[in-house]
Each structure stands twice: as C-alpha cells, then as structure tokens.
Amino acid sequence: MQGAQRNSLRLLQWMMAASLALPIALFGIASTISYTSTKDIADREIERTLDVAHEHALKVFETIDRSLAEINEVVRGLPDDIIRAREPALHRRLKRLTDALPQLKSAWIFDASGRSLVNSLASPPPQQSFADRDYFIAHVDQNVGSFIGASLTPRPPYQGARFFGVSRRRETDDGSFIGVIQASVLPEYFESFYARIGSDPGSFFAMGRTDGVLLTHFPRLDRDLRLDPTGPVGQQIAAHADHGLMTVAWPSDGIERRIGYRRVAEYPIYISAGLETSAIRARWYATIGQHLVFGIPATALLFLLLAFAFRRTQHLQLEAARRREAEEALKHSQRLEALGQLTGGVAHDFNNLLTVIRASVDLLNRPQLTEERRQRYITAIADAVARAARLTSQLLAFARRQTLKPEVFDVGERVQSLHDMLATLLGPAIEITIWLPAEPCLVNADASQFETALINMATNARDAMQGMGKIAFRIEPATTVPDSLAHLVCSHGFISVAVSDTGIGIPAARLGRIFEPFFTTKQVGHGTGLGLSQVFGFARQSGGEVTVTSEVGQGSTFSLYLPRVPADLLPQQQAPNTAPAAAGSGMSVLVVEDNIELANFAADGLTELGYSITLVDNANDALAELVVDSDRFDVVFSDVVMPDMTGLDLAHAIRDRGIGVPIVLTTGYSEALSQEGSLGFDLVQKPYSIEELSRVLHKAARVRRLRHGAAE
Structure with missing residues (x-):
C-alpha cells in the first residue's frame, strides 16, 4: 500500500518535474526561434528602408547633376565679363532653380580665382574669394567630374544652415580651367526625410563619402565625424564595397547597431540605414514578455500558448506571403490590361489600314488594269499611309516625342473651317453650335495637331452622347486659367477652346484617368484610348493645358488653353504648295x-x-x-x-x-x-x-x- 503510494507520489513528482521541465525547454526553444525571427525581420526592415533611402539619394544627386549641367549649358562659352553683365538675369534663374529644389540652399558660378560671378543668394554678389573651399580646389588641376565636398559652415556675410557642395569644373573647349559651378546641398533636407521614414525607435541613418567623411547623420550630430578606414566600419566596407550588413558600435556615440549600407550608383557616396541592437532586443523582449504574462499562472497553459504563438506566427507569415502574391498578381493584371487595350485598339486600327494597302497592292498586280483604277488604288494606299501616320502621331504627341510644326493661325477661323467635316463626322443626329469671338484669337501652334485635338474632343463628346445630342464649341480669350498655367508669364494671355456636350457625364472616380494613354471605356478593339491623350500631349507641348469639368447626367466640358499671340504676327495667306518634285540637275x-x-x-x-x-x-x-x-x-x-x-x-x-x-x-x-x-x-x-x-x-x-x- 505504501509502496503504491510512494510510487504514486514519485509518479506525481516526475509529472510535476516534467510539467516544469518540458515547458521550460519548449520556452527556451521558442525564445531562440523568436529571437532569430526578430533579427531576420529587423534585417528585412533595414534592407527595405535602405532601398528607400538609396533611391531618394540617387534621385537627389541625379537632379543636382542635371541642374549643374543645365547651368553649365547656359554659361558655356561665355566669358566672365558677359556673365557679370547678365548677372541679374542669371541670378533670377539660379534663384528659381534653388526655390524649385528643396534640397538646395544655393547655386553658384565662380571664376578661375574663386570669386562669385553669380549666385542665387545675393545680387550682385560680394567680391569675396572661395578659392580655399574644397569644392573649388578639387577642379583646379584636372576635370574630376562631379565633386561632392565635405560639410561646411557658410562664410560671412552669408548665413544659415550648414551645407556640402556638389560642383563641376568650368573649362574652355581646349580644357583650360575657367571656374566652377557649384550647388550647396542642405544636409538637414536628408535628415528631415530620414526622420519621416525612420519613425521606429532606435532608427539610424547616415550618408557619407567613400573616404569616410560623413555628410548627414540621423540622429543629428553636433560635430563633424570622419570614419577611420582601419576601423570596424572601414574594414567591413573595404571587404564588401558595394553593399553589406553589419553589427557594429558606431563611432559617433558608441551605440551598437545593426546597419546596412549601399553605394549610390557611380557617386562616391554611401547610404546607411539601421536599428539599435537594443531596440531589436526590446522587440524580442516584448514578444517574450507577452508569452510570460500568459505562461506564469500555469505551465500547461504556457505550453499551449507557446505552441499557439508559434503556429500563429507561421500563419501570419503565410498570410503575409499570400497577400504579397495577390498584390503582385493585381499589378500584373493591370499591366496586362493596359497591354491588351494597346494591342486591341492599335492592332484593330492598323489591321484596317493594312487590309486597304494589301488589297490595293493585289489589285495593282492584276493585268490590263485601267489607268483610272490604277490611280484609285494608289490613292487608297496613300490615304491609308496618311491615316497610319496620324495614328502614330497621336502616340508621339502624348509622349511628347513628336516634333511639332508651329504656325500662327486664327483659332476661330480654323474651327469654323472644320464645321462641315465635323458635321459629317458627328452625324445628323448631333446639333453643332459654334460661338466665335468678335476679335481675332491667334495662337502659334501646330495647326494639324490642333485640328486632330479638336476632332478627338468632338468624337469623345459624340460617343458620350451615343450619337445624339448637342455639342457647343466656344472660342474666346481666357479670363481665368487653370492653376497649372498660373506660373507661366504670357503677356498676351491665353485662348480658350471649350467643347461642351449633353452626354452622360464622367464619374468623379474616372476624371483622374481620362487623359491616361490606352485608358478607354469602349470595348476591346473599338478604340485605342489615345484620343484624349493626344489632346493632353499637344496642349502641354504647345505651352498650354487641357481641363475637364463634368457632372453625371449633365454632360461634360473640355477646355483647351493655348498661349495667345498678337495680331501682327499673322502671316499673309499663301496658296497651298502643290509644286511638283524638283529636278536634281546633277545636284x-x-x-x-x-x-x-x-x-x-x-x-x-x-x-x-x-x-x-x-x-x-x-x-x-x-x-x-x-x-x-x-x-x-x-x-x-x-x-x-x-x-x-x-x-x-x-x-x-x-x-x-x-x-x-x-x-x-x-x-x-x-x-x-x-x-x-x-x-x-x-x-x-x-x-x-x-x-x-x-x-x-x-x-x-x-x-x-x-x-x-x-x-x-
């Protein structure tokens, strides 16, 4: 009896020990898995954040490079005295450039002695030499391309935040040094960006040159810092020059961090992003702490909760993977939809034209063909080629890759001359009203593209009314212009061509997409979606704008704005050029x-x-x-x-x-x-x-x- 009890107690003790030992062992294993998972997640977050910071830095430096190239083109071949004579205008241009780019503090043009010819801060610039600045010294002896300098403090009388210079050499056609073009870049611009994307506790960002000089640092430093090439950071970068991931005590504050770094394309710049290892451990502690809160009351419950937590983590990761796959599938389907609209619409139109050409060629090959029929087939081929060229021009007009042929013409007269063609195109069930101004409304634009744009807007209105309704064309000097044209200085204002219909209107959800290429609400094969895109491309390339207002059930109004020119620019009307081919005569x-x-x-x-x-x-x-x-x-x-x-x-x-x-x-x-x-x-x-x-x-x-x- 006692033996059985002792055996029962012993069995109970073993079960109690097992009830403690087994959960502890499972908890230890789960803790290890959780810590590894937390580190892996942190590494992926660092890589994603580094991708964003790298892309941002690359775009910033490419934008600065393009700006310096633009300034260099403006002053290329100009001697210093001419630049000084044009200083007020160049100052305004540089100021507009720096105002448009928040990463820039200022832009400068220096002569060979380091004195400022023009800058965006002061006009005229003080006679002060900057020949001792690193962004100047680097270009004196040789052309080093774009040079990125160290962080500097403004020199009086100039004030404000610290900056680092991005500069290029000015030289003559024979390569002689004549000065420097420089842009002052604000480190605080990058720091503000890093503050927005690095909201997690312990976030870290840095940007520095390949020689170890730091340009920006987040959290912000109150002193300059240069990394030792022989230190842990320098050795890691030397071993893996393009990119890498490391755990290191950062020299600026001694805090251990998990840091990823990447070189910015061909620039001598590295971008770093990371997290404090204490923050990563804090995440792990938080995860383990949640398990402990529920596990202390009962070891059995702890075991179940740990198993549940482990399974739940796997389930969440699986769901995240499925969500990513669904997003990729959606993006792929959207690309296929756009491609389908392109191939369906363009192939439909081009196949019609190719059919005309092929049939005409076959008929031209028939024996004993009369001259009248031969000319008719040749004319059909020429017309088909012209229509194909117009379809291609619509693609080029939206992409703004087409060379326009501007001429001065009266918009009112040109619209009035299209009345009969529009009436035929739109059909007898549509009533056309044209409101012409009392004064000439002249523009300097490609007349052919203008007519195409007008026809596209009219065709769009016809389709919106299902072939029955009223279309009004109103031409007048614009008393108000869209906000996108407010910044343009046009001494003679703009001409507005408004096309209004009584159709079904456009839902608000579609207004933002109507000018996209290949976007159409028509069935596949019944339109390329390029009509309104051509209007948009023509307007922008001509220095104007196109807007739309619409209300469902009340119709739509498309307004085309073009810069107006004075009446004295209208050339004398000439007869169309029908001259035959010019003989070469041995030319x-x-x-x-x-x-x-x-x-x-x-x-x-x-x-x-x-x-x-x-x-x-x-x-x-x-x-x-x-x-x-x-x-x-x-x-x-x-x-x-x-x-x-x-x-x-x-x-x-x-x-x-x-x-x-x-x-x-x-x-x-x-x-x-x-x-x-x-x-x-x-x-x-x-x-x-x-x-x-x-x-x-x-x-x-x-x-x-x-x-x-x-x-x-």
Whole structure:
C-alpha cells in the first residue's frame, strides 16, 4: 500500500518535474526561434528602408547633376565679363532653380580665382574669394567630374544652415580651367526625410563619402565625424564595397547597431540605414514578455500558448506571403490590361489600314488594269499611309516625342473651317453650335495637331452622347486659367477652346484617368484610348493645358488653353504648295541613313530625279567624307535617330567644323527634337514622299547658292 503510494507520489513528482521541465525547454526553444525571427525581420526592415533611402539619394544627386549641367549649358562659352553683365538675369534663374529644389540652399558660378560671378543668394554678389573651399580646389588641376565636398559652415556675410557642395569644373573647349559651378546641398533636407521614414525607435541613418567623411547623420550630430578606414566600419566596407550588413558600435556615440549600407550608383557616396541592437532586443523582449504574462499562472497553459504563438506566427507569415502574391498578381493584371487595350485598339486600327494597302497592292498586280483604277488604288494606299501616320502621331504627341510644326493661325477661323467635316463626322443626329469671338484669337501652334485635338474632343463628346445630342464649341480669350498655367508669364494671355456636350457625364472616380494613354471605356478593339491623350500631349507641348469639368447626367466640358499671340504676327495667306518634285540637275547629295531599305528607297527616287547620290550608313563615315572633300556635296540629308552618333550630333559637328554644306534632317521620332526643336536645320517628317524630299533638298541647296552669290 505504501509502496503504491510512494510510487504514486514519485509518479506525481516526475509529472510535476516534467510539467516544469518540458515547458521550460519548449520556452527556451521558442525564445531562440523568436529571437532569430526578430533579427531576420529587423534585417528585412533595414534592407527595405535602405532601398528607400538609396533611391531618394540617387534621385537627389541625379537632379543636382542635371541642374549643374543645365547651368553649365547656359554659361558655356561665355566669358566672365558677359556673365557679370547678365548677372541679374542669371541670378533670377539660379534663384528659381534653388526655390524649385528643396534640397538646395544655393547655386553658384565662380571664376578661375574663386570669386562669385553669380549666385542665387545675393545680387550682385560680394567680391569675396572661395578659392580655399574644397569644392573649388578639387577642379583646379584636372576635370574630376562631379565633386561632392565635405560639410561646411557658410562664410560671412552669408548665413544659415550648414551645407556640402556638389560642383563641376568650368573649362574652355581646349580644357583650360575657367571656374566652377557649384550647388550647396542642405544636409538637414536628408535628415528631415530620414526622420519621416525612420519613425521606429532606435532608427539610424547616415550618408557619407567613400573616404569616410560623413555628410548627414540621423540622429543629428553636433560635430563633424570622419570614419577611420582601419576601423570596424572601414574594414567591413573595404571587404564588401558595394553593399553589406553589419553589427557594429558606431563611432559617433558608441551605440551598437545593426546597419546596412549601399553605394549610390557611380557617386562616391554611401547610404546607411539601421536599428539599435537594443531596440531589436526590446522587440524580442516584448514578444517574450507577452508569452510570460500568459505562461506564469500555469505551465500547461504556457505550453499551449507557446505552441499557439508559434503556429500563429507561421500563419501570419503565410498570410503575409499570400497577400504579397495577390498584390503582385493585381499589378500584373493591370499591366496586362493596359497591354491588351494597346494591342486591341492599335492592332484593330492598323489591321484596317493594312487590309486597304494589301488589297490595293493585289489589285495593282492584276493585268490590263485601267489607268483610272490604277490611280484609285494608289490613292487608297496613300490615304491609308496618311491615316497610319496620324495614328502614330497621336502616340508621339502624348509622349511628347513628336516634333511639332508651329504656325500662327486664327483659332476661330480654323474651327469654323472644320464645321462641315465635323458635321459629317458627328452625324445628323448631333446639333453643332459654334460661338466665335468678335476679335481675332491667334495662337502659334501646330495647326494639324490642333485640328486632330479638336476632332478627338468632338468624337469623345459624340460617343458620350451615343450619337445624339448637342455639342457647343466656344472660342474666346481666357479670363481665368487653370492653376497649372498660373506660373507661366504670357503677356498676351491665353485662348480658350471649350467643347461642351449633353452626354452622360464622367464619374468623379474616372476624371483622374481620362487623359491616361490606352485608358478607354469602349470595348476591346473599338478604340485605342489615345484620343484624349493626344489632346493632353499637344496642349502641354504647345505651352498650354487641357481641363475637364463634368457632372453625371449633365454632360461634360473640355477646355483647351493655348498661349495667345498678337495680331501682327499673322502671316499673309499663301496658296497651298502643290509644286511638283524638283529636278536634281546633277545636284550632289550625301545621304546618311542606317536603315538600308529606306536608304535605297531615297537614293533610287532621288537618282531618278537627276540627283547624284553618295550613300553612307552612319554619321562617322559621313563626317569623314565631308572632311576629305566637302565641296563635292551640295547638301547633306541625314536621319536623326542612329546608333553611336545621331543625325543631330552630325549636324552640330558639321557646323562646329565650319563646313558650309547645308543639312536637312529627317525623323519620325526624336526626343531631342521634341524638346529642343530643329535648331535651325531643315526638317522632313517621316513618312515622306520623294517629291517632298526633293523640294526641301532643292530649297536648302538654293539658299546656299544665294548666300555664296551675295558673298561674292
């Protein structure tokens, strides 16, 4: 009996010991897993935060580099006395630049002695030398590209926050040093950004140069700090130069942190982000503390809670992974939707045009074809090509990659001239009203693109009314303009072209997307979604704006705003140019085209007209031909978009070398021309005809002969 009791007590003791030992062992294992998981989560958070900080720093320095390049282009080739003479205007330009970029404190242009020619802070600048500053000294002996200096204190009489300089060398064409262009960057701009993204306790950020000089630090330091290349941080970076993750006692305060670092592209800059290891441990303690609160009353409950916590953690991680997969799937579906709208709409329109072309070609190949039918099929092919070019121009207009051909015209007259075509396009069930102003409303814009924009707005209104209703066109000088145009200085104001309909209106949720490319509410294959996008691109590229107001069930009003020009700029009306192709009469043309099929087409067509053609497939060979003997060519005809050296680069090189051969450019797409214009060169827009090309070449060569005759 006692033996059985003792056995029962012993068994109870073993169970009590087991009830303590087993939960403790499980708790130890769970604690280890939790600590490892907490560290892994912290590392992932550090990597994500570092991604944000790195992307931010890269964009900031790229923006500063572009700004310095823009300033350098403004003063390139200008002697110091001219820059001083233009100081008030340059000061205002630099001030606008720094006001637009919150990361900049100021922008400077220095001469070779370190004195400020222009800056954004004071006009005129005090006669004071900055030749001892690091951002100046670095450029004196050689061109080091963009130099990023150390953190500096403003020199009296200039005041304010500390800064570090980003500078570039000013030099002559032969490489001689003539000064420095510098932008003063505010470290506190980065610190404010880090404060926003580093809201977690123990967050840490730093940005420094590759030589160990720190530029910014969060939390903020009250002294300068330079990292020792032989210290733990320097050794880690030396071992893994591009990026890495380390646990180290930071030299500025001795606090141990988990820190990730990454180099900013080609810049000599590192971005660091991290967390204090005590903060990471605090997270782990918080997690373990929650387990202990529920585990102390009963070891059995502790065991169940630990098991539940472990399973719950796995479940939460699984749910997070599923959520990420769902988000990626949603993004992928949105991209596929946009691609589907593009391929459906554009393929539908282009297939219609290709069908006309293919059918016309097949019919042209039939024997015993009458001249009247042959001309009809040729005209059908030409019309199909023109419609395809207009569809392509809509894509380029939205992307602002199209070279516009501005001319001065009266908006009211142009809209009135389109009345009959609009009536046919919109149908008899739509009533058209046109309100014209009492005074001329002149603009300087691409008339063809303006007509296309007007037709797109009218077509959009027709579809909104399902082919039945009223459309009103109102042209008038704009008494008020959208906020996006308020910053533009236009002495003659703007012209407003408002297109109002009585359609179903646009829901507020869709107003923000109507100008997006390929966004359409039509069925797949019934529209490209490029109509309103073309209106948007044309307005912005012409220096104007397009707005929309709408109420569901009450219709919509689209308002196109274009800069107004004075009446005295309206040219005398001329008869349309219907001149035939100009005979070559032995004129020598250097054709530069990398597309062999297009090059042969142009060469064959011009040869039949009597031109002497020399064909090369790249700009370097063309330049070599001109350097050897430029007198044997009457004109250069070059494509713009070519590998290595573009046609625009070739034209500049010909001008820079003083070669007197005129240049005619051709393109169907050029970002450089869309932003800068043709820069004084004659331009033939693709697709072009041989007749049009011959007239432009003949005109360019004739202008050269007239200049030579006047010089003699």
